[in-house]
Amino acid sequence: MPNITINQESVSLIEQERVTFQRFAELAFPQCVTLLGIPRERRFISMLPASYVLKRREDGVEWDDPMVQVALWNLHDLGVAEMSLEADPEGGDGDPQIRFDRAEATDMAHGRESSINFSTVKSGRAFIAALNNVVHRSFFFNGVEHEIGIQPRPEVEKIAELAHKGRRNEEGLLFAIARTFANMVQQGLTVEDIEVKSGMELLSNLGCTAISVVPDEDRVVFNGFSVMSAMSSGLLQGLNWDHLKKVKENVQMMIEQIETRDETPIVQQSNRPVAKRRRRN
Structure with missing residues (x-):
């Protein structure tokens, strides 16, 4: 022993x-x-x-x-x-x-x-x-690294609910959260806002570690994924090994797509705002 x-x-x-x-x-x-x-x-x-x-x-x-x-x-x-x-x-x-x-x-x-x-x-x-993993994870937004941290649970749940309501047909949760994140950025929110920080945390929980929002071209591009981030989040949320294996496979598939293509775009349609920029005093 x-x-x-x-x-x-x-x-x-x-x-x-x-x-x-x-x-x-x-x-x-x-x-x-x-x-x-x-x-x-x-x-x-x-x-x-x-x-x-x-x-x-x-x-x-x-x-x-x-x-x-x-x-x-x-x-x-x-x-x-x-x-x-x-x-x-x-x-x-x-x-x-x-x-x-x-x-x-x-x-x-x-x-x-x-x-x-x-x-x-x-x-x-x-x-x-x-x-x-939780205390060391970071997120790259438009090429700039940001520490993710741990946001207040109600704030994270609020963004998750926005993404859930905005899901299109059989769209995966990752894509819905990415669109919600892009909408917030296009509405003027920045990485200093709790909504954007919560969005980064949600994306990281699903294994996404890097994303670019291209407003002029109306799209989002995934630039990086982490198996460790996704599995860590899943484990802390109570997933067993069988479910974690599926999480790992899904993230590895996204990594392979990025490696075999120049980029993985999501069509972005900002037909309605999901957040408004707060006035700072």
Whole structure:
């Protein structure tokens, strides 16, 4: 059985149920918002399980507690072998200190799609890889990179509802969201507006990582897709492996289309606005 060394103490890792990994991911997800406020080069998903372990140990929780064990598995799967935890190095009420003394980044730490597979999805150990994707994903709009972040759920749902209402016949959701996104841009909204940010998040959830809106030619062009983004989103939304395989196949198909053609256009008809630009004071 694997182990991890914490404060020079070897702690054995015990197998846990998938539902416990999922519960920990649900608990950690809101903390990703805080993590997104840290510069990307210093933003490590391992800080979430490490902070959880530190807090629970301060509360007197034993190493074999299921949620503590899941946090330790997360650290192990991210490549952490040894770490040091101190509530406050000075002995007061200051900030805790977490130091990774020995670690070697794994596929999960690097954000590679290989980290979400049948085995890790079935066991639940893929959830930390999905959270890692959430805090590092970016979106290219008209060739400019933007961090996606996590938008307020009501705002994302509002844009999703707009796209759903605007779907044409058997049109796929991806295309409907892309048209809604383009309409917002053509109505004057920018990447600083919550509606556009929510649109980028929705597109990323479906695996789209780059898009261009060509207003003069009345169309949208998909420029990039990510299997990892789509599978991470699907996993966090509760999809099982069979459904995730289909998600992966669909995204791979879009990637192949982009590789075999210069572009993948969508005919855009802006016959009615979906949003109005807010007046800024």
